[in-house]
Amino acid sequence: MDYREMWKALGLDLEKHDEFLAPVPGLFGDLFMTQPNRAQGMDYFNFVMSEVHGLRVKELVDLKQQGKKVVASFCVFVPEELVMATGGAAIGLCAGAQYAVPIGEKVLPRALCPLIKSSLGFKLGGICPYFEVSDYVVGETTCDGKKKAWEILNEYHPTYVMELPQKKGEADRALWVKEVEAFKAKVEAESGEQVTADSLAAAIKLANDRRRALQRLYNTRKVSPAPISGKDALLITQLAFFDDPARFTDKTNALCDELEARIAKGEGVVAEDAPRILITGTPMPLPSWKLHHVIEASGAVVVCEESCTGTRYFENLVDENATTLAGQLEALSKRALNINCACYTPNEGRIEDIIRLAKEYNVDGVVSYSLQFCQTYGIEAKKVEKALRAAGIPMIHIESDYSDEDMGQLQTRIEAFLEMIKG
């Protein structure tokens, strides 16, 4: 189907958009389609990628024609359920493309997180239809970089900022509940619809079902030999951010049926002695697959991601037992404060999570990953290293960006690390 008219109507820069999209099919083919013994259920996710700026965007355009709202976001703290409760769509935006980075550098300092530069670059370059179809973007006061970048983004696209607390004490919980209530008011004002206990209950269940499907997917990776590659699991998590929630959940569960059948037969996508790796750190949004690719091309398998494009996205459910709106809002707020992102202080919970996950997933080594210039995760990496060494779990710290410039260096480091843990 030809989406050019739709993209044009959305106001995309067609020329830049073409240039940006052109290498994606080839790259996807090389990285994903060449993997041996992929489960049949991956066909759906291949399809979503092939339609990455097409079908889903059309669904959102149609939704808006019905008078509903599309609300975009970046971080996993945003209570999407409130948007869903008013019949709107909540879309997590991509931020992992090197193509968008130089565009972002027009308005942002060069020495800044590539994820932030890429986020703004997508908007400034007019190359993201999800940005263009959204009515407004929701940001939060997470790291300093994002906090200040929202001010600039707001000059280009309506941006609503929620104040995420820095700590997790009583005062902080109270602050966040107020922020969630204010966001509810914003969603209602924009959509012209009221959030009711019933509509919110349904939205919470919808979002939780998606989280449960991803939990189920990740659980299949605890087994050896892993029935699915890390790259594929990462892809699925990345797509969860913007695909239709009900359909995504359905297809992920169908894939899990297949993976569980494989497990029963002892069928995996790697040799049983392939080194098992946990990646922890900053998120890997679409379309960044570099680190997974280097690790898995070297004969290892990534079995878990302690990341916002990983366990931090779905490990916490929203309590479905609340029956009043007030109770539901309280339950919604709790989820964000249970996420162990490095933007909180202290963040000992993340260290505990990493050690726990390393054991649950029976890993041979941990790759601690942070984006270049990331202060929160970069600094916290020292604590992560200390804890892992004390626990006797081999680890390596990798700092990188979205470009291909450091492929050689990455390969040498990862290969040396794998040689080290193989012994």
Place this chain on the structure above:
Amino acid sequence: MITVGLDVGSTSAKAVVLQNCRILSTVIAPTGWSPREAGQAVMEQALAQAGMSREQVDKIVGTGYGRVSMDFLDKAVTEITCHALGANYYFKDNPMVIDIGGQDSKVICLTKEGKVTNFVMNDKCAAGTGRFLQVTINSLGLDLKELDSLPAAEPARINSMCTVFAESEVISLLAAGTAKEAIVAGLLAAIAKRVATMAGSVGVNGPITFTGGVAQCDTLRGLLAKELKTDIVVPPNPQIVGALGAALVAQG
């Protein structure tokens, strides 16, 4: 068992022929533009020197950035693993290796068996590498081999770690009449500081084996030892340590 270890780096290609644990021959030659051909050439030369034929070789292992282009290898292993084994061959008790190569420098922590336990690399920038030294001393009309025979001097302050800007600084210092030996002392001090910081990040806790082409400069060895407050020793032929390690990997 006869094995060959090849270390093809950005600047030079090295080959070592090993018979069990005895080094039969070593060859060093410039890599040139084809890592694969450089690897083949040094292997053939080393075999000839050892009086061996290709058929007598049981296994060939390659390392260095050129390892990916050598399709005739039995195995490719990273230079980190190889430098640890190669250094350990000479100094079993040293828990750390510092390697300064043509385009990277690395610090490796290892066990008494030569197994790597931790490592850190600088391979994104020429600062603290052989390239830095090569570019800067070339602009002084000097060669690496001459550095140790220069008279002692108070180090001139070199501010730039960037190889490009450091070269400009050196030329400015020369123009201002600064003695060559003072400039060289300044350059070596700059490298020592940079590499010492890297070693400090993984923690120095014993004597260090210094390898790589740049290890031939005894003045630098002394400066590093002073910075890190520990003994630093250099194996007889520091440039071939990676290739030796590869040959040892091939021994199994």
